[in-house]
Amino acid sequence: MSRITFTMIKPEAVEAGNSGSILSKIEKAGFRIVAMKKTLLCKEKAGQFYAIHKERPFYNDLVEYMSSGPIIAAILEKDNAVLDFRSLIGSTDPSEAAEGTIRAEFAESKAKNAVHGSDSDENAMIECNFHFDTDERY
Ligand code: UDP
Ligand code: MG
Numbered sequence: 433m434s435r436i437t438f439t440m441i442k443p444e445a446v447e448a449g450n451s452g453s454i455l456s457k458i459e460k461a462g463f464r465i466v467a468m469k470k471t472l473l474c475k476e477k478a479g480q481f482y483a484i485h486k487e488r489p490f491y492n493d494l495v496e497y498m499s500s501g502p503i504i505a506a507i508l509e510k511d512n513a514v515l516d517f518r519s520l521i522g523s524t525d526p527s528e529a530a531e532g533t534i535r536a537e538f539a540e541s542k543a544k545n546a547v548h549g550s551d552s553d554e555n556a557m558i559e560c561n562f563h564f565d566t567d568e569r570y
Contacts, residue, residue, distance in 0.1 A: 443501035
């Protein structure tokens with residue numbers, strides 16, 4: 433089991449001023465921030481990042497939304513990072529997210545759901561490499 437996962441604080445959560453509270457929750461849950469940056473994804477990059485969802489009906493809206501404002505991208509480290517982080521963020525739809533999870537507290541909707549979390553070790557590596565170079569990791 434890898435110790436690394438990848439997250440993004442999504443545009444509406446950054447815009448609402450929730451980045452600090454979300455990062456605090458992440459650190460209090462035992463994750464170490466290995467690399468982090470605030471950045472604005474162009475449509476092409478947002479589309480590439482979510483290419484796995486290309487055929488889904490929400491894909492175009494998702495690409496528009498994820499390129500609509502700055503995000504915060506980060507590599508996180510912890511034992512069992514991928515699964516523990518998915519537990520910390522909660523279900524995709526905040527109405528189904530468990531109490532105390534980041535999405536239950538900060539998500540606006542199933543689409544604008546505050547944070548991304550990798551769904552597997554393999555995708556965590558792909559997503560970390562998509563956003564960061566090796567020399568940006570400490
Ligand atoms: N999404 C959406 N509508 C849906 C499902 C997903 O807008 O019905 C968006 C939402 O922002 C979600 C992202 O697409 O976080 C990726 O979907 P996925 O199923 O991978 O959910 P996640 O892994 O983020 O929980
Ligand atoms: Mg996913």
